[in-house]
Amino acid sequence: MTRLDPDRDSAPWWAAVDRGELLLQRCASCGVPRFPARALCNRCRSRETAWVPARGTGRVYSWIVNHQRFLPDLPVPYAVVCVRLDEGEDILMYGNLVDAAPEALAPGLPVRAVLRDGLVQWTPA
């Protein structure tokens, strides 16, 4: 599938993905990492922020294996994972499981990010 239009908060994040970099925002005031991108820290409400590299590692929180052909050009089955990043329990990213079969999926499975074709995918670490 193709990407959707970024919004004005997310455009720098997607631009970094295109360069092969996985970024997070970090509040310049309280230091808490945050995702997805936005202008205000929802903990300390500071507007000061910086982009920092993400470690690109996390653990599988939940997943689905999709069988229904919702779109004609999308081959099935495929797995979608929801990953809790190692930077913080509250940072969730979605992506496909790549270079592994869905049978490998288990709660808490360590995974690492694979930046491919302008998307962030996940594979067992």
Next chain:
Amino acid sequence: MFSKNSGVSTLTLAMEAILTALDDAGLSLDDVDGLATHRVGDSTPPWVVAPALGLDGVSWYLDQFGGGSVSHSVVGQAAMAVASGVAGTVVVYRAINARSEFRMGGTGRGAAPVFDAQYQAPYGYFAPPQQFAMYARAHMNAYGTTHEQLGAIAVRQRAYAVKNARALKRDPITLDDYLASRWIAEPFRLLDCCLETDGACALVITSAERARDLAQPPVLISGAAWGGGDSFFSGVPTDFTVTEAARMAPRLYAMAGVGPEDIDVAELYDCFTYSVLVQLEDYGFCPKGEGGPFVESGEGPPVNTHGGFLSEGYVHGVNHVAEAVAQLRGTAGDRQVAGARVALSTAQPGYVLAGTSALILRGER
């Protein structure tokens, strides 16, 4: 501040406007429990703005469709929310990049229909059965919830639909039928999913005094509650096994002066089997994590006595209210719950960056 090119997102504009208004009033975000806006596909809704601000415990929200014709209606409805006591302090906002991004009737480009889609849809993750399957898998991971337990919900609701002439699906099903139905998105099978339905359903709301003079027995609204939803934003809770309904339910029960033990019949939002299971926990019918064994045991009040969205049809919740009304009037025919006096009817419990809401209704029989 107005410009021809704000350079920022409508989310940022909304947050800045809200903070400025609060500062001007001598209030802080901690004082706010209601958020209201209107949009025509060009802005950011309350349930995205609230978690982005770290706003906790929203007890009323409004996301009105419309442009300039509804701007004052939003203020009027906020006043009604405060007057009725469901909210203490509401902020009404409207945030648009109507020159630089989304021109009225202009470029044909609209704002993303849902905020989180850009981070999910490119991976083939966009359809509700996929999203709720993701939540259900988290519940399975955390509590050992099984396919058979989800299936018990589908089978029981179909048995009600058999007795409901209005239901679309009236052939009885067994657990084996459920387990044999094809995968949609694991862990969901076809029979975990509600029906896609053409239909309409309407309700007439008036004063209790006036209702008592009308053709049908009145049903009273004893409680109505609103809540914020889950979030894709870091910095707020991200446990898929607990919905906003868990936080809202105490407000709802308190307004109605009842508890879960007083509910005679429950019409629980069943876009998928799992949403019934999690609401049985979050509305207090069983402890967190025990929804699976609870649905297998058949304990608790009768649930989705018309067959629900799974078997009657899916009109996004208003048919749940209509069924609750029928039960409380005693007009539910073969599926009537004997002596039903108090009903709970719920909306989607707050998943997928949405809010939630629910009603407690009381009959006068």
